Amino acid sequence: MAINKKILVKIAEKTHPDIAKQKNIETVLSEIEKGRQGKRIIDRIMKSV
Amino acid sequence: MRIENIELHNFRQYRNLQINFTCPSGQKDLHIIFAKNGVGKTNVLNAITWCLYDSEMHLGDKYTASPILNSQQVQELREHLVDEKSTLGDSTVRILFSTDDGSEKIRFQRVGKFSVTKEAVIPVGTEFTIMQFKDGEWNSVDDEEETLSLVKKNVPEEIHDYIFFDGEHLENYFKAGQSSNIKNGIEELTQANIIEKAESAFNKYIIEVLNPLFENSSEKDISSAQKELDNIQSAIDASIASIETFTTQIHNCDDEIANLESIINGHVLVSDKTDRLKIVGEQIDSLKVAIDQKKNEMMMFVREYLQYFAMYPAIRDLYNYIQEQDTHGKLPPRIDKFLLKSIEEHKHCLVCDQDLGEHSLTFIEQLKKELEVSSDTSALLNKTIVTLRMYLNKISTYQKKRDFLMEELKDLQNKYNGYLEEEIQINKYLMNIPNTEAINKAIGQKKEYKSKRDEIIAIKGVEEVHKKTLEAQYDGKEKCLKFLINKNKQFEKINKQAIFCKSCRNILRETRIELLAESRSEMEKETFDTFTKLLWKKDTFSKVEILEDYAFRLLDMYGSQTLGSCSAAERALLALSFTLALQKVSMHDSLLFIDTPIGRVDEDNRLNFINTLCEISKTKQVILTFTPVEYDEKVRSALLNQYSTFTELIIEDGVTKIK
Numbered sequence: 001m002a003i004n005k006k007i008l009v010k011i012a013e014k015t016h017p018d019i020a021k022q023k024n025i026e027t028v029l030s031e032i033e034k035g036r037q038g039k040r041i042i043d044r045i046m047k048s049v
Numbered sequence: 050m051r052i053e054n055i056e057l058h059n060f061r062q063y064r065n066l067q068i069n070f071t072c073p074s075g076q077k078d079l080h081i082i083f084a085k086n087g088v089g090k091t092n093v094l095n096a097i098t099w100c101l102y103d104s105e106m107h108l109g110d111k112y113t114a115s116p117i118l119n120s121q122q123v124q125e126l127r128e129h130l131v132d133e134k135s136t137l138g139d140s141t142v143r144i145l146f147s148t149d150d151g152s153e154k155i156r157f158q159r160v161g162k163f164s165v166t167k168e169a170v171i172p173v174g175t176e177f178t179i180m181q182f183k184d185g186e187w188n189s190v191d192d193e194e195e196t197l198s199l200v201k202k203n204v205p206e207e208i209h210d211y212i213f214f215d216g217e218h219l220e221n222y223f224k225a226g227q228s229s230n231i232k233n234g235i236e237e238l239t240q241a242n243i244i245e246k247a248e249s250a251f252n253k254y255i256i257e258v259l260n261p262l263f264e265n266s267s268e269k270d271i272s273s274a275q276k277e278l279d280n281i282q283s284a285i286d287a288s289i290a291s292i293e294t295f296t297t298q299i300h301n302c303d304d305e306i307a308n309l310e311s312i313i314n315g316h317v318l319v320s321d322k323t324d325r326l327k328i329v330g331e332q333i334d335s336l337k338v339a340i341d342q343k344k345n346e347m348m349m350f351v352r353e354y355l356q357y358f359a360m361y362p363a364i365r366d367l368y369n370y371i372q373e374q375d376t377h378g379k380l381p382p383r384i385d386k387f388l389l390k391s392i393e394e395h396k397h398c399l400v401c402d403q404d405l406g407e408h409s410l411t412f413i414e415q416l417k418k419e420l421e422v423s424s425d426t427s428a429l430l431n432k433t434i435v436t437l438r439m440y441l442n443k444i445s446t447y448q449k450k451r452d453f454l455m456e457e458l459k460d461l462q463n464k465y466n467g468y469l470e471e472e473i474q475i476n477k478y479l480m481n482i483p484n485t486e487a488i489n490k491a492i493g494q495k496k497e498y499k500s501k502r503d504e505i506i507a508i509k510g511v512e513e514v515h516k517k518t519l520e521a522q523y524d525g526k527e528k529c530l531k532f533l534i535n536k537n538k539q540f541e542k543i544n545k546q547a548i549f550c551k552s553c554r555n556i557l558r559e560t561r562i563e564l565l566a567e568s569r570s571e572m573e574k575e576t577f578d579t580f581t582k583l584l585w586k587k588d589t590f591s592k593v594e595i596l597e598d599y600a601f602r603l604l605d606m607y608g609s610q611t612l613g614s615c616s617a618a619e620r621a622l623l624a625l626s627f628t629l630a631l632q633k634v635s636m637h638d639s640l641l642f643i644d645t646p647i648g649r650v651d652e653d654n655r656l657n658f659i660n661t662l663c664e665i666s667k668t669k670q671v672i673l674t675f676t677p678v679e680y681d682e683k684v685r686s687a688l689l690n691q692y693s694t695f696t697e698l699i700i701e702d703g704v705t706k707i708k
Contacts, residue, residue: 002238007560014556025553028247033240034194038250039258042550046254049549 003029020048051078051202051640051670052097053154056143058097059119062089062705070672072693079666079691082674084698089705090674094213094644100142100159102206103175107215107644116170118163121703126165135166137173146203154182156197204639210637211628216648222624223601223612228300231627233598238635239568244561250556259547263530268537274530281523288516293598295509300600302502307613309498312491323489326475329468336465343458350454357444364444368437371430381427389417483544568634569595575630580623583664585657601627618654621646622661629665640670647679655679659687666691 008026015022024045031041052070057063072078095105100115108114116123117140126138140161148155158180162173179190190196204212211234222230236242256279264277323417375379392398393413396405405413457615479485534540552678577593580603584590590611603623605611615623625641632638646662647655662671675684697708 003243007240007244007564009121010560010563011556014559021549021553021556025247025556028250028553029243032250033243035197038247039254042250042254043258046546046549049546 003033050146050148050372050638052642052672053145053147055093055096055145056141057093057096058141059122059138060099060140060142061092061094061115061119062419062700062703063096063116064119064121066607066705066707068093068696068707070670070694072670076693077593077666077691078177078662078670079663079688080670080672080691080694080696081688081692082672082696082698083680084674084705085677085700086676088698088700090676090698091215091644093674094215094642095383096142097213097642098209099145099161100144100157100201101204102209103159103177106209106213116163116172117161119172119704120163123165123170125166130165130167135164138163138165138170143621155203155238156180156182156187157200205237205637205654207242208234208631208637210234211238212642214624214628214641214643214646216621216643216645216650222627223603225618227274228297228599228601229686231595231601234627234631235565235568235572235595235599238631238637239564240695241561241565241568246559248554248557248561251550251557255550255554256476258552259543262543263534263540266540268533271530271533271537271540274533275528278523278526278530281519281526285516285519285523288512288519291512292509292516295505295512297598297600298505299509300596300598301503302498302505303610304600304613305498306495306502307610309491309495310613313488313495322475322478323485326479329472329475330466333465333472336461337470340458340461340465343454343461347454350450354444355445357440357447360440361444364437364440368434371434380430386417389413394415569597572627572630575633576623576627579629580626583622583626583661584619585654588667616651616654618650618658625661627667638669640672641665641674644674645676645679646673647684648676656683657685659684663688665693 003026007029011025011029012022015025026040027045028038032038051072054065054067054069058065068082070078070080070193072080082090082093083448091107094107098106105111105114105117118138119140122138126136130136140163141158143156143158145154145156156179158178160176160178162175164171164173178195179196180187180200181190182188190199210230231469236245260275260279263271263278264273371380390398392405396410397403398405398409436453472530482488519666572594573595576595578589580593581587581590589605590603591606591608592602592604594604596602601612602610602613603615612620612623628641647658650658662673664672699708700706
């Protein structure tokens with residue numbers, strides 16, 4: 001099951017124009033939706049911040 | 050998605066059974082499962098939830114329930130147990146789902162393995178498999194993650210309450226303390242729970258990973274500022290949690306008050322009436338005494354007058370005689386002895402003003418002696434006539450006195466009858482109330498809840514002020530920390546990460562809050578529209594409200610909460626409307642399986658409810674189960690030509706079969 005389009009649109013609006021942040025948040029959401037641990041994904045993301 | 054068929058093998062009372070839910074085009078997707086109690090209707094529902102979620106969600110008591118493995122199968126397996134200590138048996142449930150157009154199909158299968166010994170049946174484990182029909186062929190889904198995802202996509206466990214119902218559940222859906230149902234439903238279907246998890250992951254990262262880097266730094270200023278900030282944040286979190294608890298408590302009080310009002314509804318004056326009944330009872334008792342006293346008084350009056358009346362003719366005649374004699378001057382004259390004595394002494398007549406001679410004086414002396422007797426008689430007669438007149442006067446007042454006493458008695462009796470009538474009316478009123486004691490109790494409890502609610506509102510206000518103060522403190526401290534960190538290049542990267550995480554957390558929080566507010570608002574509108582469209586009673590309700598803590602309100606035309614006073618049928622219909630709205634808003638279109646849908650619905654509303662379900666089955670699959678008692682003549686004729694399949698289940702030799 002994918003993340004609801006409505007949520008993605010809202011996040012895009014709020015992160016605009018920071019595409020990297022938008023993609024990072026989307027990744028966290030999508031991984032959590034698949035049942036994975038949030039901390040590990042954020043750890044990975046933090047390397048690029 | 051709709052269910053095409055269910056296969057049950059060795060599952061409880063089912064040995065081998067397949068129930069098909071085919072729907073010829075142009076017909077309503079309505080399906081009836083009809084069976085007596087104990088034949089296994091609810092176990093069809095249990096088989097579905099067991100197959101999909103590995104849990105029988107509609108068991109009466111899961112701790113005392115028999116094993117899933119069919120008892121005959123257990124017996125057969127035990128018969129073949131000779132030397133072996135145990136053998137394996139299995140139960141299987143297969144459910145075939147398909148899209149409305151049939152282009153996509155998905156088959157869920159769960160096989161439960163059981164170790165059967167002579168004494169026990171021990172569950173060993175279950176195997177869950179999914180087959181998917183896509184592009185003209187069946188493929189097995191082996192990846193566990195994909196399997197879970199398919200279940201989640203089609204029939205998510207978190208919202209099974211919105212797909213598979215039992216009749217009783219529908220009625221209780223919006224009762225006090227049930228807001229978690231609504232919360233779970235909305236948060237799950239809008240994916241707000243995923244956002245919340247992401248938000249808390251960022252928050253946790255800030256608290257557990259980044260903040261300790263500042264706290265444990267060698268820079269004392271930064272370390273202590275971060276620690277202080279953390280403490281303030283903990284206090285703010287605690288304050289927010291308290292405010293949320295207070296809000297929930299206030300809404301719980303509201304729900305309880307609404308529920309109590311449904312008990313009290315129409316009987317608000319019961320306590321006043323009971324008090325009045327006491328007063329009326331006392332009045333009746335004292336009036337009874339007063340009436341008896343008045344009656345005694347009348348008896349005495351009558352007795353007294355009886356004597357007068359007995360003597361009346363004699364008194365009247367004597368009085369008239371004396372009067373008559375007096376009129377004719379036949380009574381002895383009334384001579385003034387003192388006048389004569391004075392004339393005699395002065396020897397002068399006071400009448401003719403002449404001096405009296407010896408002769409006249411002798412005459413007066415003689416007259417005095419002669420008239421002594423007649424004068425006494427005259428005095429006696431005078432006395433008699435006064436007494437007689439007194440009696441006659443008394444007799445003449447009889448009617449007036451009698452009327453007065455009668456009037457008083459009548460007045461007392463009228464009052465008595467009035468109170469008696471009032472007592473009958475109050476008793477009649479109280480007799481019509483099912484349980485006066487319960488209503489009085491409810492009135493008392495309502496008062497308690499109201500005062501409890503007021504207390505919580507006051508405490509919540511204080512907490513909100515406290516939270517604002519803490520937030521102001523936090524802002525000040527944060528600025529201070531920022532300043533310190535900016536001065537120190539060593540923290541540049543950590544600071545950047547902290548800012549990034551906080552920004553992500555805040556974006557997610559805002560998104561979640563917005564999403565939930567929008568969903569709640571859409572749900573309110575959609576639920577109300579569906580409810581009023583399906584409701585048989587028009588112009589009764591004005592609005593549905595879902596508050597921030599998911600407390601549910603159904604308002605009447607005057608804006609008052611009416612949920613508590615709704616009938617079971619209306620509450621069940623509201624739950625259905627909410628479900629349909631939730632499925633529509635979240636675009637998660639699912640079937641409805643309702644076990645004994647009208648079990649709790651009163652007879653008057655059963656047909657309305659059935660018609661509503663028929664209406665729903667025009668756009669989605671509806672599977673209903675009935676017992677013979679519910680499926681009476683009226684329901685039978687209402688459903689005639691409406692359903693696509695009718696499956697009657699019977700039990701033979703302990704095994705459920707299709708008749």
